[in-house]
Amino acid sequence: MSLQVVRSNRPDRLLDQMLEHFQADHSFEGEKVVFGLSLDEYGRDDHIYQRLKDDPEAFRSGVGSVLITSSSDLYTKEAAKEIIHLLNGRGMEFPGHSVIEAIQDLKNMRKWARNLETDRLSALLAQARQAGQRLAAYTPTKVKKLLVLHANSRPDRSNTMQLFREVEHHLKIDYLAIEILDEHIRDCAGCSYKTCGYYSSIQSCHFGGLFTDRILQQIDQAGALLLLAPNYNDALSAKMMAVVNRLSVLYRRGPFYDKYVFALVVSGNSGSDSVARQIIGAYHINKGFRLPARFYQQAIANDPGEILQDRSLQTKTGQFARDLMRYIE
Structure with missing residues (x-):
């Protein structure tokens, strides 16, 4: 089964780039889903919520990741926590660091860009690629203790x-x-x-x-x-x-x-x-x-x-x- 992409219906070039790098060179097996949220000025992406309302039985299992953009400095963390909370309650699980966020001017990528000695966009897309790799490689396992x-x-x-x-x-x-x-x-x-x-x-x-x-x-x-x-x-x-x-x-x-x-x-x-x-x-x-x-x-x-x-x-x-x-x- 290939990766399922559930994307916002808002035009968002940056989100498209993130999704492209998320999927690049990865082979996704099993029920894997990536959610692409593009937040409006109120911190919402109603398209994603409408999708959940239209199909109450969707996403009752599988593994997910979240890519999220905002035109301001705000809302990405709260929106990500909210959608993960809803999906997890339905039955989805998430690999560690399942969220990649992009705020205004990519301010949240300053540290990553310095560490990688590159620009903020390149740092963001590298993060998206790594998140895709984590989702592709993720397998639920039993642990000890x-x-x-x-x-x-x-x-x-x-x-x-x-x-x-x-x-x-x-x-x-x-x-x-x-x-x-x-x-x-x-x-x-x-x-x-x-x-x-x-x-x-x-x-x-x-x-x-x-x-x-x-x-x-x-x-x-x-x-x-x-x-x-x-x-x-x-x-x-x-x-x-x-x-x-x-x-x-x-x-x-x-x-x-x-x-x-x-x-x-x-x-x-x-x-x-x-x-x-x-x-x-x-x-x-x-x-x-x-x-x-x-x-x-x-x-x-x-x-x-x-x-x-x-x-x-x-x-x-x-x-x-x-x-x-x-x-x-």
Whole structure:
């Protein structure tokens, strides 16, 4: 099966160039799809959404990448996270760094152009070609070692922890759980590129300590992460966000193309999708984790134990566990 191209209906020469280089010299096998979005002045590409509305059964499986352009400095990241969130919920998965974006004057290509000693357009098209290569080469695989990360101060009262316990009943794999609340995790210090590279070369970090010696080592060795992510003001908690910020020392050795990220998200009232999109942006688009199909499960619960009143709890947790076990040995 050849590559399926789902393109915006807006005239966009730059997007055409990106798609051309994305496909160049690559052989695509299986269900592979590239989505080309050309955002208008409101940050939308309604053609793509209309395509999903017209065919509700489309894109229920397969592997995807996203190329996206904007005539301003804004919207590309949010639009990419939104479309990936929708497609992933349908059943599509995405290789690490599945998004290539082009903002006004290609400002986001400044660093790449300097590193490659070329102009911004050439740097962008090189990125598009590499993304095409990643999609062409991508094969869903089973990995070893699931690492569960959480930061619950009262696990006995936590609906998020209770949701995990219900998932746990369905799991038939081994995992390692690490509670990060008491690890005194400090957020990234923002070291210079050279300094961070030095610490990466010696498998350490500016702060050192237990987080570097234990948690980063376990993340490095894991094939998949499961984040227990209660909704804090429509975002990850400070501790959970500090973890991804501190991953830079490992990321300097290379993106996490061989690792999956999963999540359980619980919101008191609404907003689980906001947390999920933040995870997509931080772990998948930025750090390069693989995004498995239906990577997260969510629930609404506020009072302690309220989640157990969810009549669909067993169905949801059982399905999530089965989805997760497709990727873990």
